[in-house]
Amino acid sequence: MSRVLLPLLAALASSLPATAAAQATTPSLSSPTASGQVAAAAPAAGTAPYAANTWHGSLLQRGREVPVGLNLRGNGAELWLPDQGIRGVPVPVVRNAAGTLTIRLDHWPGQPQLQLARSGEAAVLRGTFRQGGFSSPLTLWPGAVTLPPRPQEPRGPLPYRSQEVTVWGEGAVALRGTLTLPPGPGPFPAALLLSGSGPQDRDSTLHGHRPFLVLADWLTRRGFVVLRLDDRGTGASDGDLYSAHYRDLAGDVQAATTFLRRHDSVRPDAVGLIGHSEGGSLAALGAQALRPAPAFMVLLGSPAVPGRELLDLQLRTQLSAQGLSSAEIEARATLQAQALQNHRVGELQVPLPSSEIEQAWLYSRAFVRSPYLQDFLTYDPRPALQASQVPTLALLGARDLQVPPAAGAARMRELLQAPGSEVHELSGLNHLLQPARTGLPQEYAAIPTTLDPAALDLLGRWLQSTLAQR
Structure with missing residues (x-):
């Protein structure tokens, strides 16, 4: 809910999208259990060594953990980035000769990509998460991703x-x-x-x-x-x-x-x-x-x-709430105004607080x-x-x-x-x-x-x- 919601400051920020407000074109193939965990996908017979594995982990985003889940199924997977509305979306899996997995969701803002390999020291997958201009180390452990409680979301059967x-x-x-x-x-x-x-x-x-x-x-x-x-x-x-x-x-x-x-x-x-x-x-x-x-x-x-006036007010209000000094607020407001006026987002060397953290993949000249x-x-x-x-x-x-x-x-x-x-x-x-x-x-x-x-x-x-x- 917009939504919103204004992703425009995030277009000028250099941090990970915690959520990209987008909807999967394919419905979820797994559903949360009563505990909030996502049920594991059924094993596929005769598939590669990674098959029939359910993995979970998180990315650290501005002091909070953003959940990531992966259900591997043969030559494909079901990807879970619930903060972005990605819930069991089918994605292809590419394996190279060294055993590294590449999972990429092309038709999504910032094209989230995971590159993972099984770690020799433990039963974990280690690698990198990328989306837009953001990159972060990622570790996944066996088990299902846990969804945060959302008690107001409807559960079937529905009376309409x-x-x-x-x-x-x-x-x-x-x-x-x-x-x-x-x-x-x-x-x-x-x-x-x-x-x-x-x-x-x-x-x-x-x-x-x-x-x-x-x-x-x-x-x-x-x-x-x-x-x-x-x-x-x-x-x-x-x-x-x-x-x-x-x-x-x-x-x-x-x-x-x-x-x-x-x-x-x-x-x-x-x-x-x-x-x-x-x-x-x-x-x-x-x-x-x-x-x-x-x-x-x-x-x-x-x-x-x-x-334009809203973005200036929004930036100043959020920076003030985070305890920045008047001088720091004025400096960052000036940077934002210059970037919007000159269409040069690359000038911003310090992250601005994002009004839409999930939209940081918009950090691009084309968007501005x-x-x-x-x-x-x-x-x-x-x-x-x-x-x-x-x-x-x-x-x-x-x-x-x-x-x-x-x-x-x-x-x-x-x-x-x-x-x-x-x-x-x-x-x-x-x-x-x-x-x-x-x-x-x-x-x-x-x-x-x-x-x-x-x-x-x-x-x-x-x-x-x-x-x-x-």
Whole structure:
């Protein structure tokens, strides 16, 4: 959940992606046990010496351990990087004459690669993990990877239907995702979920959390049809996010809204948009051309300032929370501004605190020059928010360090004037609307809660009240 979420500082950082918000095109072949461990794959008969082995380990990322798992099966494997949404994804295994294994996931941000060999001193695999510009030693031990507890994620059997769908976005780009429908014939109100910045999968996977999976489940159980899509070039969707302009992404919002309005189970007059972070900006932008207007908008941790201003505020807020001096903060803010202005990310010799640690693979000149980033930097969401006549709920965390209060709640109160609109700054919550101690992104994975229940209850009451007036 965007999602977000802003991966743009990480484009300037030189650290490992702890999660790349992307969705596997192939479903998981293994599933967690009740203890949170992933079940081992069944042995394959007559295969190489490494076959039928289940391995686990971790990478140290900014003071926390990022889990890695590998189920070897003959000439292939199932890769587990749960912080990135990689859960039992099939990958090929290449073995050289010396017995070294190379495992690479090509269709993934940064193309994660493991090179491993069995260590002679113990029953372990040792080698190197690489993703984007990051490289780190890696040791794997026998046994299954343990997934962090995520108590809000739905477990089957589910009391609603789920369908795989394709929406034809702007320029006839195929956007694929999941539609969940309450039991019964309907028609039902509907919500389109819009993820935060960077390549996000339909579940808005990051740091081992799947906020849109949780939100879609919560809404569908309360009588909403919910559509969530893989972003362009992510998961099962076609296209390329970074070559897209904001006008293309706004067109995608309009196409997905039209898809919902034409669905037999949906009330066409009760379709709304729910966006997290940048997704809220795109919701307001896309809504301008929708006729009729959406029934509602919900902005979760969304900014109310231009992207360039947001990145500066975000950087200063996070550095201050980490205890840096005013001089250090000013120096790094100047470096960031120069890199964005001159398209020269290579000038940054000191790591910046990443607003999206998982997106560090974006450390590239191509990204800084991309139409997507340039539109993000220059787009001002304020005119669309101020002109909107759509009832809008804005929920922002008081401990949000990615969209700080100066860029979010304080401005939203001035801009949202449509009848029925409300702005709430929620005490103790971070950018993902989790209960947080500091609000720093480094905390996200360690927090079991994916979405604060009180925030969800507030959302539910507002939706019920807003739709009752239609």
